[in-house]
Amino acid sequence: MYDGWIIRAVLFDLGDTLFDQAEWFDAARDGVAASAARWNIDADTLTEAIEDIAMDGSVGAQIVERGLELAGVVGPPSASQTAFWTTVVDILEPYPGIPEALEGLREHVRIGVVADGDPAVLWATLSALGLERAFDVVVLTDALDPSLRKPRPEPLLYAAWQLDVAPPECVYIGDRPDTDIAAATAAGMRAIRVRTARYAHEPDDPLPWLTTNDTLTALERIVEHRARSRRLEREG
Numbered sequence: 001m002y003d004g005w006i007i008r009a010v011l012f013d014l015g016d017t018l019f020d021q022a023e024w025f026d027a028a029r030d031g032v033a034a035s036a037a038r039w040n041i042d043a044d045t046l047t048e049a050i051e052d053i054a055m056d057g058s059v060g061a062q063i064v065e066r067g068l069e070l071a072g073v074v075g076p077p078s079a080s081q082t083a084f085w086t087t088v089v090d091i092l093e094p095y096p097g098i099p100e101a102l103e104g105l106r107e108h109v110r111i112g113v114v115a116d117g118d119p120a121v122l123w124a125t126l127s128a129l130g131l132e133r134a135f136d137v138v139v140l141t142d143a144l145d146p147s148l149r150k151p152r153p154e155p156l157l158y159a160a161w162q163l164d165v166a167p168p169e170c171v172y173i174g175d176r177p178d179t180d181i182a183a184a185t186a187a188g189m190r191a192i193r194v195r196t197a198r199y200a201h202e203p204d205d206p207l208p209w210l211t212t213n214d215t216l217t218a219l220e221r222i223v224e225h226r227a228r229s230r231r232l233e234r235e236g
Contacts, residue, residue: 009165013174014115016197027089030124092128101219110163112137119143137162190216
């Protein structure tokens with residue numbers, strides 16, 4: 001795995017990379033159902049519709065809009081969409097071993113998060129995960145400009161600049177090939193794709209530097225690579 005290149009910073013996606021976003025989705029779904037009830041929409045019907053849509057692979061605003069349509073609602077009430085995307089969950093569990101692995105990794109390299117979404121919700125999510133102080137930098141694309149969501153490379157480049165690390169010395173870890181891996185590739189960073197959640201079976205396109213089954217394994221490989229490269233560097 002050593003190729004004469006040293007990792008100096010590691011950046012992370014958030015949902016389905018550091019934690020199972022299904023936990024947040026369940027709470028958001030319930031928030032939509034409660035909001036829908038105020039619009040005289042049957043909450044159980046809407047909940048079932050949203051779950052069906054999510055299982056179908058829809059993401060983003062499509063989940064709410066198509067769920068409402070499936071529930072027989074014409075012209076989706078904006079309050080239900082707002083309830084979904086502004087859901088704040090008090091307690092979330094990171095993937096097993098992630099907090100300890102991040103703490104250990106931070107002793108060797110700079111680390112950060114680059115994530116898409118509502119900044120207030122994402123900060124609350126980091127807090128619910130107990131990771132709000134785990135990183136040297138947190139870049140939330142919507143706080144910069146919603147048009148700069150991944151696969152645009154600018155937020156990743158901004159994070160590298162904040163860390164004072166050249167993009168080619170950064171690794172970005174994420175689960176979505178079309179956004180996470182594409183953004184890292186466009187930024188000139190090495191990308192590690194983790195096969196988790198609903199994108200696990202998508203092909204490696206664009207091709208990442210490394211693919212693993214989970215983030216913890218990815219971090220183990222990074223530590224191994226850095227130790228090997230440091231040793232070979234010292235040996236000349």
